[in-house]
Amino acid sequence: MAARVCATTAHAHASSATEMAADGGSFSVQLPCVFSPKSRQYLSVCAQDGRLRIWNTDSKTLQQEYVPSAHLSATCTCIAWGPCRTVKEGPRRKKRKSEAVQVEEKADLLAMGTAAGTVLIYSTAKGDLHCTLDGGHSGAVNCVDWHPEDSLLYSGSDDTSIVEWDLQTGKTRSKWKADRAAVTSLCVSPDGKLLLSAGQIIKMWDLDTKEVYRKFTGHSTAVTTLCFATTRPPDSNGLYFLSGAAHDRLLSVWQVREDGKDKNSVVSFTLSDEPRHIDLVASNSKEEAVRLVVVCKDGQLHLFEHFLNGPCKKPLSPSCTVQMSDTKESPMPIPLLAAALGPDPQSVLLAYGNHLQPVMERVEVNTAERHICLTRDVHTSLSLTMETTVSKVKTPLVNAKSRVLVPGLPGHQAPIKGPPQGSEKRKKDSDTKEISIAERLGEIDLSVVSSEKGAQKVTASLQTDNFAVLLVQGLESNDASLLNKIFQNRKETVIKKTIARLPLPAVIPLVEEITKRLQGHPYTAILMVRWLKAILVHHTSYLTSLPDLVTQLGVLYHMIESRVKMFHKLTKLQGKLHLLMTQVATNDSSNSISELDHTAKLVYEEESSDEDEASGDEGLPEEDSDHWEEEEEMEEDGEGNADEDKSDEEDGDPDSRTEPKANGEEDMEHENESEEE
Template sequence: MVSEYSSFSICGQYYGHLGSDGKLRIWETSTGNLKQEYIPNLHLTSPCTCMTWLASPNTVISHQPRKKRKSDGGGGGAMVAMGTRCGTVVLYSVAEGKVVSMLQGHKSAVDCLVWERDTDLFSCASSELVIQWDFVKKKRKRSFKSGIEQITAMQVRIDRNCLLLASREIKLWDLESVTLIRVYTGHVNFVTSLDIIDLPSGESYFITSAQNDRLLKAWNLNKENAPEDPVASFAMNDVARSVSVSVSKKGDTNMAAVTKSGAMLLYSHQINGKNVPIKPTQVVMIASDSGQNRSKVSSLQIILARSITKKKAFIAYGSMPFLAFESIGLETEDKEICLVRKDPKIASSLKQQAVKVRGPEIGNDVEYLSQSNVNGTIVGNKRAKGKASDVPLAERLDNLALNQPSSSTTSTQPKSEGLAHLLIQGLQSKDKSLLQSVLFRKDEVVMAQTVQRLPLHVISPLLRELTALIQGKTYMSQVAAEWLRAILSAHASQLLADTNTGPLLAPLLGIVESRLGTLGPLCRLRGRLDLLINQVTVSDKQNLVDSSSQALLVHHDQGII
């Protein structure tokens, strides 16, 4: 069934997405920024299975006593209801950024949630149980068995006392008497979406889409003398991902169907019982602007649409988690509309780089110090101007090079401050020879002092360079390991606070694990070689001893009898 849910809030200020991992992400549509991310405590064992937006009344009672929060009318009362696999309904407040209430009444996974107005919230579970809640008082108003094992879509109209429950077939229930009125059949697969249309004439219809079905179907919702077959159908070139419907004052129905391929199909018509499938009046697609003339053009997927009229529509496009929101104009006679937009993923990466690289702010009252000023003394403000050379004779003698070490010893080893500047230049220019002249050192003191003088924005490029070095031969890997030790010792707190550290250190951890895997066989091989060498050495010594114990000359005198 549907493993992901996404929809706009009632006010249109937020966009919520419930992924297959059970995590809720909320974007702010005005800025396109990811505002909140909610991860349940048991999102792996009992993840969220469905969601719906709802608007809280003027005063929402929190789960904590003696605390109330008033809706400010600007999205402050926006809430998200989520069903879980364990049967609990969780109410999440966007304004407070936390769970404010929990409704418990189902013993199996919650399949669908729907809200229309006031404090009534409907939930259905795989145990065929449908519950009507008052989510403010956390009380159950009504419950009944639907007779459907797996409900995949649900809609309600409280003023008409009707409830629609859909699986492969659609059942219309009367809420007041809790009786089944009608059963609609027409889909082979499970229904994935239900949208009710209320016309100014008083008639009501609902639009359905199903799995692997390229037809949207319209049904009559009137309780009396309504046909059980669809009154209209809409043709698509792909399976629908989401459907959005709006009705004008004249009774014209404006509908947008977003397909899995990322295109948006627009329909504008009057439902009058046509037997022939209605074709879309316009098709909207989005192409990615790569900024290069000869590059291959890729498409951006439209995910969801709302506020559909003949003149404009509000859409969400991109790929998770990089989304963009825009109100596009439709005032054209072209049947195919292709919009060119920048990829939100590329725009987000460029924005992050611009935020990270920030130049230092230098004021007008900054005093620059030379090396001689640092080693010597700075003339105080009480001295008159032009008398900066009035330095005591003892300090002048100390500044002479007579007592300093010879230049032959200092010139061979550059200072750590100079190495830090050379390392920064090498990382910025990607000069391999310059980087090797700095990194190929084994002086741990110089390494530690050089790393301490590096700015924070240079640590990430240095880690990438060391990752490449540690994959080399023995000497290169040893040097890279020493530099990594110095970086972790000096900048451990900054690396822990940076969210980008994980992808940088992941290759290093993989290399360490792979080399640790070969450590055991290498140790066993070394032990066997040591045994063989010791045996050969011992045998050679024994041969020498045996040869030395024999006499050099043996004389046999045959004349003696």
């Protein structure tokens, strides 16, 4: 038993890694994957390449493919099938009365919420868009759900509001604020009277009045799953619903009580990881158990069966857990994408493998066993345009000069695995344009040449084809030496061309690698900034279409923001230092000039006034006001002054010649004043 549990946990970790690799790198985005209601005839999948594919579960083939125009649409974030209805399949011949009776309701309309805030309604009968609902949300649409009877659709968004759409007019019927945080999940009750919405608080709304009927709190993270488990009315204490949250390994069951005492969940189901896909058969009475199948983030499937008749203290473990692996010598897990319960309690419809080309299979599960591991031999080629897989899809016309490396996921291995016989058949049967593509694929397919010239030369010639292929190889294998060689390139043209040729799913892994290197040595940071600039120039439209861009680029943003703040401080410090240095330099120069002027001004002025008395006050500049008595004595002795003036004139100093005259005039004025007194 312990060994089985250890093996289960090992499979869980490995399958989560497999799922990440299958989703094109470290994607945390939940790719929508939903079976159609009732007959389960269709499986709708939105893969990494942005296309909506509808697979037929009976014939296991691709029924339809919707390719949104890249410049008009945004990333699909959620999908939901509408209720089955009678479909008018365009103008055809009039049917007879006997044929008209045999009209069955089919799943037709499919609602797709986008990261741009619009809701696209796709019709499988038309094979194209039925209508586009826009103008209701200012943020990304996180969840959509249909009203079971009326032609109404409900959508919840990042702008914290819920919009009720009228599909007959294509306009909003009503809009109201639902939560403080983003609305991440919605579910309409089977009778169409109540609506569950959740951000971090679960609210139950009365759809007639648009008022809150009940509130339920208990999740610490955003609620990603809501589902009604019973079809009973809320006033009979028999209405139950399920909720699952991000990063939470529990499914909580809530009871809507008549007395309003429904603060805590009554039952909880334990899971191996966060729930990604849920399908259940609701119970109509207390004697009927709820059957539940849950596909987790790690790729495992859990089956539950429980009678909802009040609270249960212990968490319930699954009655059966199903895992899948391949048939190789060292088996690798195959992630399960979605599951649907059949009418028989033991039959389950599974979708597993890759989102680009899932494998659908109906399996009989022996619920008596606690752990089941299904081994399957899965050979799926990622190129969906091979001859047998797609018949009804129009392949896009490719320019003859362009070079096709791979459709879908990053990496160039998919065309190499294609059988050479099929490519030869396509050359004979197809048009001239397709022949050129097939020839180019044949040039890339070097498996025949490898036996003659050796595998090493072939792989070397393939790897050195361009830097984009090498970069994808380095990101997938996490080869540090290969990445170092690529990132050391400083040519702007090479960097721009490499980033332009990079497949979209490799953009986020490349940004994460650049973020790691930016945090290292400053020399590497200088090189990384050029690559980051090229990514932002070429792939901004793709990055802005990602629903969880904030979490993907959060580390990079905070790092750049902290460095920018530090840059402002450094520039302020540099400015202050520059100001200080200029002040010091000007101060030094002004000091030297003032000393020269100081000596030049004072020497001769003192000699002219105080030579006879030989007073020690040579440093005083103002002689007129401080020495009245001395000047009077000098005026009485007129001959001595005359001799001094003569000697000064003989020296030839103009300053000493003019200043005593001025002093003599002032002295004469003072003497006249004293005589008048």
